[in-house]
Amino acid sequence: MGVATLQEARTASTAERPRTGQTARLVLDGKTYELPIVVGTENEKAIDTSQLRAETGYITLDNGFGNTGACQSRITFIDGEKGILRYRGIPIEELAEKSTFTETAHLIMYGELPTKTQLERFSKRLNCSSLIHEDMLHFFTGFPKDAHPMAILTTVVASLSAFYPVPEQLDEPAEEQVIANLMSQIRTIAAFSYKKSIGEPIVYPSNKLRFVENFLTMMFSSPVKDYHLDPDIVRAVDVFFLLHADHEQNCSTSTVRLAGSSLGNIYAVVSAGICALWGKLHGGANQEVVNMLQYIRRNGCSPEEFVARAKDKKERLMGFGHRVYRTFDPRARIIKQICHKLLNKRGVSDPCFDIALKLEEIALKDDYFLSRHLYPNVDFYSGLILKAAGFPTNMFTVLFAIGRMPGWLAQWREMHHDPGFKIARPRQIYQGPTLRHYVPVSERV
Ligand code: CMC
Numbered sequence: 001m002g003v004a005t006l007q008e009a010r011t012a013s014t015a016e017r018p019r020t021g022q023t024a025r026l027v028l029d030g031k032t033y034e035l036p037i038v039v040g041t042e043n044e045k046a047i048d049t050s051q052l053r054a055e056t057g058y059i060t061l062d063n064g065f066g067n068t069g070a071c072q073s074r075i076t077f078i079d080g081e082k083g084i085l086r087y088r089g090i091p092i093e094e095l096a097e098k099s100t101f102t103e104t105a106h107l108i109m110y111g112e113l114p115t116k117t118q119l120e121r122f123s124k125r126l127n128c129s130s131l132i133h134e135d136m137l138h139f140f141t142g143f144p145k146d147a148h149p150m151a152i153l154t155t156v157v158a159s160l161s162a163f164y165p166v167p168e169q170l171d172e173p174a175e176e177q178v179i180a181n182l183m184s185q186i187r188t189i190a191a192f193s194y195k196k197s198i199g200e201p202i203v204y205p206s207n208k209l210r211f212v213e214n215f216l217t218m219m220f221s222s223p224v225k226d227y228h229l230d231p232d233i234v235r236a237v238d239v240f241f242l243l244h245a246d247h248e249q250n251c252s253t254s255t256v257r258l259a260g261s262s263l264g265n266i267y268a269v270v271s272a273g274i275c276a277l278w279g280k281l282h283g284g285a286n287q288e289v290v291n292m293l294q295y296i297r298r299n300g301c302s303p304e305e306f307v308a309r310a311k312d313k314k315e316r317l318m319g320f321g322h323r324v325y326r327t328f329d330p331r332a333r334i335i336k337q338i339c340h341k342l343l344n345k346r347g348v349s350d351p352c353f354d355i356a357l358k359l360e361e362i363a364l365k366d367d368y369f370l371s372r373h374l375y376p377n378v379d380f381y382s383g384l385i386l387k388a389a390g391f392p393t394n395m396f397t398v399l400f401a402i403g404r405m406p407g408w409l410a411q412w413r414e415m416h417h418d419p420g421f422k423i424a425r426p427r428q429i430y431q432g433p434t435l436r437h438y439v440p441v442s443e444r445v
Contacts, residue, residue, distance in 0.1 A: 022036075022037040023035055023036055023037060024037055024047045026056075028056050028058060031056075033052075033055060033056055035047045035048060035049060035052070036048040038072070040072070042077050042079070046069045053427075059427050059429070061429055064323075065254075066323065069249075070249055070254060070257065070424070071249065071257065071414075071415065071418075073248060073249075073411065073414060074088070074111065074414065075087070075088065075108060075246055075248065075407070075410050075411060075414060076088075076108075076246045076247060076248040076407070077089070077248075078247070078248055078324055078325075080322070080324035080325045080326050080327075081326050081327065082327070083325060083327040083328050083329065083330050084330065085247075085329075085330045085331065087104060087107055087108050087245065087246060088107050088108065088111055088112070090107070090113075092243065092330055092331060092334070093330065093334065095107075095242060096239050096242060096243060096334045099113075099242065100211075100238055100242070101211060101212065101238045101239075101241040101242045101245065101403070102119070102122065102123055102126065102210075102211050103119055104242045104245055104406070105122075105183060105245060105405075105406035106118065106119065106122050108245055108246050108406045108407060108410045109179060109406055109409060109410045109413065122180075123210070123211070125176065125177075125180040126180055126183055126184045126211060127184070127205075127207045127214075128180075128207065129177070129180040129181045129183075129184040129185065130184040130185065130187070130188050130205035130207075130214065131185075131188065131204070131205060132156075132160070132163070132185050132188050132189060132192075133163040133164075135163070136156065136159065136160075136163060137192070137202070139152075139155065139156055139159060140152065140156075140192055140193060140196040140202075141196065143193075143196070145196075145197060145199070146197070147197070148394055149190065149193045149194060149197065149394055149395055149398045150274065150277075150278045150284075150394075150397050150398060150401075152189070152193040152196075153186070153189060153190060153193060153274055153398055153401060154271045154274045154275050154278070155271075156189045156193070157182075157185075157186060157189065157267055157270055157271045157274060158267055158268050158271035159267075160181065160182075160185060160267040161265040161266075161267035161268055164178075164181055164267070166178060166265055166266055166267070170416075175413065178266055179409050179413075182266070182267070182270055182405055182409060183405050183406065183409070184205075186401065186402050186405055187205075187211070187214070187215045187218070187402050188205050188218065190215070190219075190395070190398045190399070190401075190402055191203065191215060191218035191219045192218075193398070194219055194392075194395055195218075195219075200222055201222070201223060202218075203217065203218045203219075203221050203222065204218070205218055211238075211241075212234050212237050212238045212241070213229050213234055215237070215402070216229060216233065216234065216237065216389075217229070219390075219391075220390060232341075232342060232345055232346070233342075233388075233389045233390075236338050236342050236385050236388075236389060237385075237386075237389055237399075239334070239338060240335070240338075240382060240385055240386070240399065240403060241399070241402060241403035242403070243331045243334060243335065243378060243382075243403070244331075244378070244400050244403030244404050244407075245403055245404065245406045245407050246404070246406060246407025246410060246411070247404075247407065249411075250282065251276050251277070251279070251281075251282045252273040252274070252276040252277040252282060252283065252404065252408070253273065253404075253407060253408060253411050254276075255272050255273050255275070255276035256269055256270060256272065256273035256408045256411060256412055257411055257412065257415050257424065258424045259272040259273070260412045260415060260416070261415065261421070261422070261423045261424040262423055263423075266412065269412060270405070270408055270409070270412075273404075273408045274401050277397065277400060277401055277404065278397060280318070283379075283397045283400040283401065283404070284397050285318050285319055285377070285379040286319075286378075286379040286382050286383045286386070286396040286397060286399075286400060287383065287393050287394060287396045287397055288318040288319075288379075289318045289319040289356075289379050289380055289382075289383050290352065290383040290384070290387060290393050290396070291318075291393065292306075292315075292317075292318045292319075293352040293355045293356055293359075293384075294352060296355050296359075297351055297352060297355060303355055303358040303359045303362055304362060306359065307359060307362045307363055307366065310363075310368075311366070311368045317359065317363060317369075317374070318379070318380075319356075319376060319377055319379045319380030319381075320363060320369065320374045320375065320376060320377065320380065321372070321374040321375075321377065322375070322377045325373075325375065325377065326373035327373065327375055328375045328376065329375065329376065329377040329378050331377075331378040332375070332376040332377055332378055332380055332381060335378060335380075335381045335382050335385060336376070336380075336381045338385055339353060339381045339384050339385050339388070342385060342388050343384075343388060346388065348388070350384060350387070350388065352384060352387070353381075353384050356380065356381060356384065360376055360380070382396070382400075383396050386399060
């Protein structure tokens with residue numbers, strides 16, 4: 001079986017893949033197969049197995065997809081060994097220092113930092129898309145008072161599909177409007193769900209305010225009390241969103257791609273992504289970290305004891321470890337600094353921050369964590385910033401979802417613009433019973 005045969009069978013997108021001309025040789029059942037090697041712009045290498053089953057009858061099996069590239073993407077680059085994260089080529093550190101969430105969202109979505117005019121247009125479109133249909137307000141009253149805001153968010157985001165019909169053929173203006181709706185309305189839904197949970201009237205968005213200011217005002221002002229916008233808090237929340245804006249093929253983004261590949265309604269597709277994010281091994285970890293720190297504080301359990309329990313697998317050190325990063329998550333470094341600055345500037349000391357520092361210090365000297373490459377991830381310190389900004393713990397993952405929206409939408413958009421687009425449909429190796437026959441209930445023992 002030669003390379004030429006494989007080339008003939010390529011799909012449109014595989015035909016465009018940058019190749020080295022090199023192949024990997026696979027010997028199976030005494031036959032040799034040549035599999036094309038694909039190389040990315042940052043020299044990441046892959047073996048293209050898209051024709052493997054057709055040619056050999058075998059599939060690849062990769063529990064948790066640790067070695068499976070599901071797509072080729074131009075959006076985000078991560079080097080997990082070196083702790084590098086770049087959006088569209090620009091280091092996360094530069095963006096966190098110099099950019100804003102809105103500007104970065106444009107970069108992620110459309111590939112370039114916006115010009116002044118583009119940025120104004122994009123911001124205006126976000127501002128003009130912030131209201132949700134008035135009839136949707138009934139939904140919020142239908143939830144129990146202590147409903148988790150993520151439950152409300154997934155439901156209400158999916159319901160947007162009923163109020164904002166998406167045309168069958170999405171042309172560019174319609175696509176831009178859907179993108180603006182989701183980025184802007186998720187923030188409104190998040191704030192409304194919080195207001196309902198505390199029994200206060202909702203606060204409508206205002207076109208006069210910028211993205212984060214608008215959100216904080218909807219969250220924390222009330223008819224009897226204006227909310228004073230603290231520039232440090234505004235900036236901290238803005239950078240929090242920016243740092244979460246995309247992270248290539250993580251669990252929720254892969255969910256968005258998978259659900260989106262059936263050509264499902266975009267609001268429902270994003271809602272599926274929010275559901276995937278909710279889990280505590282993914283976006284739900286930020287809430288779990290603060291719960292863990294508070295547990296340590298309240299139960300008189302020392303950080304040393306907690307780390308020992310984590311090593312015995314009785315607990316997980318939440319906010320530690322990552323599938324891709326084998327070193328510090330670069331976002332964690334930035335968030336830790338912001339957290340330090342924010343607490344110092346406000347002259348408050350948070351015992352949870354001290355406990356987090358101690359846990360980190362202990363873990364980073366311990367062979368259990370070092371040998372497994374377990375370092376702080378983005379969630380380790382992020383909850384403490386949100387706590388300092390006044391957010392209740394159960395809103396933390398909701399804020400992650402607001403931040404991740406540009407990434408979900410950019411990945412969904414990229415997938416649909418790929419000429420080789422097809423429905424995602426993994427295979428399996430069946431390990432159940434082989435053929436057997438139905439037994440009537442009277443004969444079953
Ligand atoms: N505490 C204690 N042990 C851990 C931890 C942890 N946080 N994370 C991994 N391990 C151990 C694990 O028990 C296993 O040990 P062994 O080799 O003895 O069986 C080894 O490290 C490898 O772990 P794994 O679960 O196979 O690694 P994974 O790549 O499948 O999981 C992870 C990655 C992020 C789910 C995991 O590290 C974890 O559960 N961390 C805590 C939850 C968390 O902070 N999640 C946020 C991730 S970053 C934000 C995001 O993208 O959502």
